[in-house]
Amino acid sequence: MGWFQYLVLFVLFHLSLAAIRMSQPKILLPFHPRIETNFTLEATDGCFTWSSSRPDLVRIDPIGEFSIKNGENCSLHANIIAHTKQSLRSSATIYARDILTGQSVRCDVIIDKIQTIEIIYTTTRLYLEDAPELFKLRAHDQHGSTFSSIEHFPFEWKLLNAAIVNEQNVKKSASGTLDATKVIRILRLTDSSYEMSETVRNLESHGSLSYEILLEGLRTGSAFVQAEFIDNDLYHGIRTKPVRLSVSANVQFYPSTDVYLLPYSRLAFRLYQIKRQESTDITDLPSTRILYEVKLINNDAGYLDDKTLIFTATDHADEQSRLELIDRNMKAIDNETYEPTSLMIRIVNIGYLSAITNSTRPWIFQIGSYYLITVEMFDVNGRKIYPTDNLDLSASIPNDLHKTCLNLKSLYKNGTQYILRPNCQGRFEIEFHLNGMKNNNVLELLTIASTKQWFEVYLPLAVQPKRVLLPEKTIVKEVKTPYCPIKVLGGSGDYIFTSRDTSV
Known part of the structure; x- marks a missing residue:
């Protein structure tokens, strides 16, 4: 070697x-x-x-x-x-x-030895008719270090009435526990599709609860959850601090995230109730105005029509307001800790326009096919601007010779989406323009913004012949291996040939 x-x-x-x-x-x-x-x-x-x-x-x-x-x-x-x-x-x-x-x-x-235990959770807000939330226990020694595993221990989980619980003391009350169980239900992991260890499965099969459980909301309200060791000697009396939970309907704004708007924008907010990943528009239901309140915290960014929930932006940028959705029942039950759903509205100036397409290869089209083109707006910091209905965008084909080759149709009045069907082969250009905002048939002018987008159109790919029949390869050396030339039409001219079965 x-x-x-x-x-x-x-x-x-x-x-x-x-x-x-x-x-x-x-x-x-x-x-x-x-x-x-x-x-x-x-x-x-x-x-x-x-x-x-x-x-x-x-x-x-x-x-x-x-x-x-x-x-x-x-x-x-x-x-x-x-x-x-x-x-x-x-x-x-x-x-x-x-x-x-x-x-x-x-x-x-x-x-x-274990000195303390605590409840670990992702959220304390449970929603009606929603998937249950997972809650776990974590244990610590006298130095505050976390134990690597406590899954072999059985625990008692309790639901306590929020009205009789404070941060210093948890009073035992049968009536309090009964009320809480009408608001929240404890589920075992074996009653769900959650993954679990064999140790947890074994504990639950013997009627015990482990260090992890599921909690499901039953009705609107508030309750506390607490856990303690089932141990009569070593860990007797070691329990968690009570954790306050709230249960409410899952009602969200649409749009549901912070929005960036151009000056003079008009955006109609909607309210959707989500149940098991299905959403229903409840904005116009009579009960919605009784159960919920939509409130604009300040008018710096614009004003809100309380009846229609239409927000009208101010005429200048660099302003912001917070929009809140208040559940009246939850606020009455727990006014001190209740936090309403909210989002921020920010007014910004246009930075630039950008166009995207749904084609497999960006801006490579073939004759006769239909393509979706979407125009997006961004501010100078690259934050996406929400396209409101009163937006005025337009698209044009600058070369008159190209107009007969391109069938371009707008899908919406605000000009944010188009359907394109190219009819000719070649290289083409489309221009997109931001004209302003329309309010009561008056066009409010904004900072000018436009963009150009070039794209290429090719004939559809075709192979000739479509089917080839060849005789079996001969073992006689004097006879040449049979072959058939294949001709490719359309596309860009750069082809990659592959075979599904190289043995053939």
Whole structure:
């Protein structure tokens, strides 16, 4: 073997050493005299034998597929099980040795008592007739460090009436719990499509609740959720702080995000109720005005017609206002913490126009096909401007000779979308112009903005002949292999040929 081969093997060997690692360098497991807690470790890029520096504290159970190399069993994964009987803080080290290279990686395991638990959530606002939200528990030791796993412990989850709960104390009340269960329902993960570990599934199959649950809104209102250990000795009395939850109908503005408008814009906001990912326009229902209030916080950016919900922008830029959607029921139930749905309205000047198309290749068209062209507006900072109905955009074909070759039709009165059908082959141009804003048949002039867009039109691709029949390839050397020339028409002239079956 030459020096180059030795060099390659040397580099590959050291690269394999550098790639070996442990999934977690350190884990914190909770102590319990009767419940064994475990955590799955993974060592990558190798096959490993596992050992513990303190088998009396931490036991190892290798899992996964085993391979026999050099006469040893090895695996990529192992369950690390804390089974110490002493409540004092203790630690051990887990080693994973790659049987091929002999390199070892380690993980430090700390075992300690749980001091506090807290509820982890994405949102505290639940919506009626919506998918349930996932709530989890997280545990900490006396130093505030987070435990790696508490999924083996059963917990009691409670729903408490918001009227009898404050931040300092949670008073026990059967009537309070009963009221709360009319507002929110606790669901097990096994009653849903959520993924869960076998440990959680096993706990729920025996009638217990784990460290994670689902909460579903039943009716408009407010309630608290709280969890505590089901433990009569070691962790007795350890519970979370109550978390306030609100349940309401999912009613949103349309448009639902912050909007950037040109001066003189007129935008009609709508209210949509969302149920199971289906939306219904409820703006004009009589009950909507009773249940909800739409309020413009200030008139800097323009003014709002309370009856029609039409917002009219001011005549100059650099102004903003906040629009709020207030649920009257939720505000009455929880006036102190209720936060209405809101969005910002910002008035900006036009920066530039841009056109986009739905063609497979941008601005490459073929004769006879139909294409959608959309004109978009942006301010000088690249923020997209909302196209209101009173916008006045136009498109033109500057070359008179090209007008017979291009069939261009506007889809909307504001000129934001067009259907194009090219009839000739060649290179063409379309110009788009911002003319202003129309209000009561009066055109309000804005800063001039326009853009030009060039595109190419080709004949549709065609292959001649469409079907080829060739005799089977002969084994006689004197006879040439049969072939058929293929002619391609249309397109740009740059072709890439491929075969679905090269053996044929």
